[in-house]
Amino acid sequence: MAVDFSFLLPLLATSFGIYLILALSFNLEYGYAGQPNLGKVFFYSVGAYAAGAITTRVLWALAGAPANVAFMQAPGAAIRQAFARSNPGAILGLFVVSLLAAAVIGAAVGYLAAYPALRLRGDFLAIVLIAVGEAGRVFGRNYEPLAGGVFGLPGVPNPFAWLPARADYAAYAILVLAIAAGMYLFAVRLSNSPFGRLLKSIRDDELAASVYGKDAPRAKGHILAIGSGLAAVAGALYVFYVQQVYADDFIPLISFAAVTMVILGGVANHKGTLVGAAFMTLVDFVTRPVFLAILGINWQPPFDLNYVRYLVTGLIIVLVLLFRPKGLLAERPVDTVAMRVAQSWKTPATVDEPARDDS
């Protein structure tokens, strides 16, 4: 059976991009700052709800808000899709606005979530944030005015809906990859900055960092805001891909997917998150019957092949933890000018003055 790459590549690229942003977000919080934010899915859903609610309502208003059509049902969604197809500027503008709004709202909610982080550590913080994630999902399911509750809110158009079929998904995948690349560079720069080193010092010994006059609670609040903003951007990108907000999508499994990617790739190593995200994307695809069909194998195994994915993922995590506990790519020293000088045995006079640690 021939494979149609015009469907496959956009799917894999979009999944990889969204996974990567989620993993970067968790890596900054946990890998660098030691804050196990297992409520990652909550901040992801905040971005999705923000983007979905803004886009659908503004589009509905622009389309004339027909009184005889249900806003939250498929006919209403079809009207929004049609409007987006004929108004490229409107949907592209809404996409940018929604993305920015998701980032800001996600960061604000993340900063609020930092309050328990100031009082709790380790396992207790993780449990509280898992509960926050579940509470968010239950709220979304029950509060229908936000995004349709259990019915979902359809009709969040692809920003490139005005392009021909297939080109729309390809263009969106490229956009997601570009945003993910931007987020990656941002995360690398942030973690190599003085603020990144402050985070590592808090992670390794908060008391020692405090003794040196560092404001650990403030730094924790900042990194949770940044990480949550990133997760919200991932959620917004996700909702423009799925084209609807659906409360049941925001399950704890998403938080654990982020954890898996970081543990596999390597904690506090952004290249590791690249590896982890690529691993999750590929394993999710190659452990499905459809992959066998593409290879031309018409085989009905006596077991459910879909569950192999969970087995393989679990097995690889166990193996990595056993034999490479720091992940496939272990943590490396921060990439500062001073470190580069030390590694190359050059004299300080030959390089620029390193940035001052004023955090």
Add this chain to the structure above:
Amino acid sequence: MAVEAPKVKKWSVPLIIAIVVILILAGSLGWALLQLGAPAPQQVTYPIGLAIATSGATYQSDGPIRRDAAQLAIDQMNAQLAAAGSPIRFQGIPDDTQGTADGAKASFQRLAAAGVKVVVGPLSTGEATAVLDFINTNHIVAISPSSTGVTAAVPNDFLFRAPPTDIPQAKALSQLVSSLGYTKVGIIYRLDDYGRGFEQLFEQRFETVYGGQTLNVSYDISAQDLATEVGQLSTNVQTLGAGPQTAVLVVAFEGDGIEIFNEARLDTTLSSVRWFGSESMRRSAFLNRTARPNVVDFVLNANLTGFFASPSLNPISTAFEQAYAAKYPSRDPKKSPYSYYSYDSAMLAMMGVLAAGKYDGDAVKAMIPFVAQSYLGASGSKAMDANGDAIAADYVAWHTALDAMSKEYFAEFARWRFATETLEFYP
């Protein structure tokens, strides 16, 4: 004395030419023999995607039963095509949607990447609305075996739905409840698109058309303990006034239904009123005395009553059950009423392809309503309305009862006519 290294004997050019010629001849001969042995018509295999959730909180137990029902239809069709000497075969390609909108979207993209143009699935209305734009844009036919929500009812799209929407059942049930003299109903429902959708339709109909009064409580579908929700239901029934005019409506599946009955049987208020159920409550598990005698006693005492689309039992459904049991002895299709619809959805998909004469989304889409018009399957008639949803047939009312041998069963006692929206009690 220097030792001369032995000369490596080089292959002569004629020898190489001879070997190449022999290989070409042998290859050609083999190819010719294979051609002689090959069947005259080239076999064509059309993929049928099975975008059915088999994991996740909602479908991890129900999903595999429905998927296997669709695969059974494919196997039966292939056997029939082989017996007829047809070169056409169908290949089922299952893909777990995990019951989420995200999973459904990705599943359809994966199947499209494998060249699939006809899909059985997805299961829920939330998933269906998530894939709607994708299938319409890319001309992929989807036949959902269990989406019943009104939110996905759109004319002239590529989504077909084997069951009717919940609207006629809600009409029938509200009419039945009212005609039996009940004016107040305490409702407990699963908080998913099916439960919430049916509860809304019933409540609206019962209150606006029949002037009834309702109080409802929902529960999370992943909850294992429903004591709090059943307690709230009891409070609601007391608020309405437990008496001969008050009843309970339960909208649940199997596991959650058993949990609700187990909690309710300990409550004196809930044990004193009559219970009604959605069509998803007509399950043999609730009458399994060997496994759970207390639940059986409760549903008999509560006179659990509901509807099921007619004909619920016909020779095709019986044949389906037997074939299913033969192929999957460890699974029971009766545990998932929508497995019958999955079987029919797969049959409709394949018959649509055969009738179209080509594997093309537009052609299959055009043929499915025509094929469905004259198809009577394991779940009854599949004639479709303008939205591509099965038109509701008549509904048969049932209630729990004991037969002459004191064996529990679902006794049918009335019929609701879809065409006239009238209720006819059996003499």
